[in-house]
Amino acid sequence: MIQTEDLTKRFTKSKKEAPITAVDGLTLNVAEGEVFGFLGPNGAGKTTTVRMLTSLIAPSAGRAFVDKLQVGKDDQKIRERVGILTETPGMYERLSAERNLNIFARLYGVKDVPGQVEKYLRMLSLWDRRFDEVGSFSKGMRQKLAIARALLHEPRIVFLDEPTSGLDPEAAKLVRDFIDELKTEGRTIFICTHNLDEADRLCDRIGIFKTRLITVDSPENLREKLFGRKVVFHLQAMLPGLAERVRGLPAVKDAQVVDNRLLVSLEDPEAQNPGIVRALVEAGAGVQFVGELRHSLEDIYLEMIRQEETH
Amino acid sequence: MSERIRTIIGKEWAEVFKNKMVLFTVLFMPLLFTALPLIMLGTMSGAVGADAGDMTDMPAQFARACVGLSSGECMQIYLLNEFMLLFMMMPLIIPITIAAYSVVGEKATRSLEPLLATPITTEELLAGKGLAAVIPGVLATLLCFGLFVALLPLVGVGERIFAYITGPTWLLAVLVAGPLMAVAAVNFALIVSSRVNDPRVAEQLSTIIIVPLLAVLFGSLAGIIVLNVTNMLIGILIMVVADVALVYLGARLFQREVILTRWK
Numbered sequence: 190m191i192q193t194e195d196l197t198k199r200f201t202k203s204k205k206e207a208p209i210t211a212v213d214g215l216t217l218n219v220a221e222g223e224v225f226g227f228l229g230p231n232g233a234g235k236t237t238t239v240r241m242l243t244s245l246i247a248p249s250a251g252r253a254f255v256d257k258l259q260v261g262k263d264d265q266k267i268r269e270r271v272g273i274l275t276e277t278p279g280m281y282e283r284l285s286a287e288r289n290l291n292i293f294a295r296l297y298g299v300k301d302v303p304g305q306v307e308k309y310l311r312m313l314s315l316w317d318r319r320f321d322e323v324g325s326f327s328k329g330m331r332q333k334l335a336i337a338r339a340l341l342h343e344p345r346i347v348f349l350d351e352p353t354s355g356l357d358p359e360a361a362k363l364v365r366d367f368i369d370e371l372k373t374e375g376r377t378i379f380i381c382t383h384n385l386d387e388a389d390r391l392c393d394r395i396g397i398f399k400t401r402l403i404t405v406d407s408p409e410n411l412r413e414k415l416f417g418r419k420v421v422f423h424l425q426a427m428l429p430g431l432a433e434r435v436r437g438l439p440a441v442k443d444a445q446v447v448d449n450r451l452l453v454s455l456e457d458p459e460a461q462n463p464g465i466v467r468a469l470v471e472a473g474a475g476v477q478f479v480g481e482l483r484h485s486l487e488d489i490y491l492e493m494i495r496q497e498e499t500h
Numbered sequence: 501m502s503e504r505i506r507t508i509i510g511k512e513w514a515e516v517f518k519n520k521m522v523l524f525t526v527l528f529m530p531l532l533f534t535a536l537p538l539i540m541l542g543t544m545s546g547a548v549g550a551d552a553g554d555m556t557d558m559p560a561q562f563a564r565a566c567v568g569l570s571s572g573e574c575m576q577i578y579l580l581n582e583f584m585l586l587f588m589m590m591p592l593i594i595p596i597t598i599a600a601y602s603v604v605g606e607k608a609t610r611s612l613e614p615l616l617a618t619p620i621t622t623e624e625l626l627a628g629k630g631l632a633a634v635i636p637g638v639l640a641t642l643l644c645f646g647l648f649v650a651l652l653p654l655v656g657v658g659e660r661i662f663a664y665i666t667g668p669t670w671l672l673a674v675l676v677a678g679p680l681m682a683v684a685a686v687n688f689a690l691i692v693s694s695r696v697n698d699p700r701v702a703e704q705l706s707t708i709i710i711v712p713l714l715a716v717l718f719g720s721l722a723g724i725i726v727l728n729v730t731n732m733l734i735g736i737l738i739m740v741v742a743d744v745a746l747v748y749l750g751a752r753l754f755q756r757e758v759i760l761t762r763w764k
Contacts, residue, residue, distance in 0.1 A: 200761060237761075243617055246757040269619040279610025281511065283518040295507040296618040338614060 195251035226392035272344035278335030282324035297342035309337035329360030425475030508628025537583035599689035687746035
């Protein structure tokens with residue numbers, strides 16, 4: 190649904206200054222119906238990438254296709270087919286929520302304007318406030334209205350730039366649940382976010398990006414690639430020499446002791462756990478719980494960025 | 501007119517006229533410009549008889565245009581011509597303010613990016629914003645001119661003065677030259693608005709377009725320029741060329757990428 194080949198964007202401030210590369214040779218494929226998380230620090234070029242993919246700005250080099258339409262050649266058609274929640278979604282503050290959506294529905298050429306406006310106002314729990322000026326809305330309500338605006342024309346591809354940025358937990362959850370709902374409708378969703386927990390929960394794959402793409406994979410695969418798979422055995426008491434004994438088992442790559450817990454690195458925990466539990470019991474250890482140690486996406490992200498910076 | 505242009509016009513009006521001060525200005529300024537010449541004519545009508553007044557201080561070029569008129573009538577026409585320029589300025593003042601704010605204002609409220617992300621073309625966007633600014637100014641001018649003409653008999657204006665005001669020079673000025681100047685002013689203001697980051701700067705820079713009109717006003721007062729049909733037609737021709745050039749330039753200079761990426 191979204192393909193880029195060596196997509197590059199350079200900005201030239203003046204003829205005297207050297208151009209600044211915001212996006213460097215981005216090659217990426219996002220499949221139809223996929224939720225793709227685009228992670229990176231501030232100034233990494235995420236918004237620039239979204240702007241290129243939504244035909245707001247032109248690439249300096251490389252190519253990009255959105256729904257088989259080429260950025261730079263089919264810009265108007267691309268804009269008809271995608272929905273975008275911009276990083277700072279400005280609204281017409283003096284106008285009502287309904288009027289704001291009406292304007293955009295007409296600009297997108299929506300056939301049933303009142304119907305679509307009502308649908309999304311209700312969906313995002315804004316129907317009762319439809320006649321109120323947007324200027325009186327809270328940040329969460331504005332964000333919901335901006336999401337509604339991005340979806341009025343039922344785009345199959347949706348770009349969400351920091352959808353929950355600055356929202357309180359309740360509003361953020363509502364937005365996340367809404368994105369989850371969009372996912373079930375089979376839309377392709379491209380999310381730029383700093384919220385790693387959100388990306389972990391929502392995204393099928395994530396791309397870690399800092400001017401250039403550092404890595405792309407599913408959160409699970411990234412965890413495995415970076416940290417391997419670890420299992421935590423909670424024991425009644427840590428027996429002396431237990432870690433060494435476990436390390437000696439054929440399937441075990443490593444074993445570490447943390448208080449009464451044994452952290453064991455394994456290739457295939459599903460197959461190897463029963464043998465390890467057996468070995469622990471035979472050694473006289475009381476196994477209380479067994480669970481997989483999940484590294485957070487934050488760990489992955491920070492590790493990838495650290496590796497990128499040391500290169 | 502496309503649906504998108506109509507939508508932009510409706511949006512601009514809804515936003516602009518929600519501001520009561522703008523609405524007041526749109527109504528007040530033209531009414532003031534209409535009242536001033538009427539008051540002047542009213543006060544002069546009693547004092548100026550058919551052969552009253554001295555033509556010696558009148559600019560020679562203008563005096564030559566007064567053939568067949570009494571010196572009093574000539575004096576009235578001379579003064580009225582300066583008010584003709586006010587009627588030409590009327591459709592400019594409000595639209596300049598509206599147009600100068602229209603792009604930079606959307607930058608300031610961050611609503612420009614979502615707007616540019618819609619399938620609207622640059623031409624449609626500029627046409628919508630331009631028409632939204634021009635139409636109220638021109639309509640207000642036409643209404644005020646109608647009111648001015650309707651009230652002329654009440655302030656004691658003679659037949660020949662009435663005929664002059666409803667004659668080709670005034671009609672060309674109010675119905676053709678004024679709206680053409682409004683189009684030029686609005687397009688100039690839109691160019692400025694799309695290239696600056698501060699609404700105040702946009703407004704101040706945009707008013708530069710009034711300078712040529714002021715030059716005509718002072719030229720007329722000094723007797724260098726005589727506001728007659730020939731000169732009006734020349735002015736209209738110049739305005740048509742200026743309008744075409746400014747519309748073309750406006751579309752060329754409205755660079756979405758620059759507007760989005762250079763503005764902080």
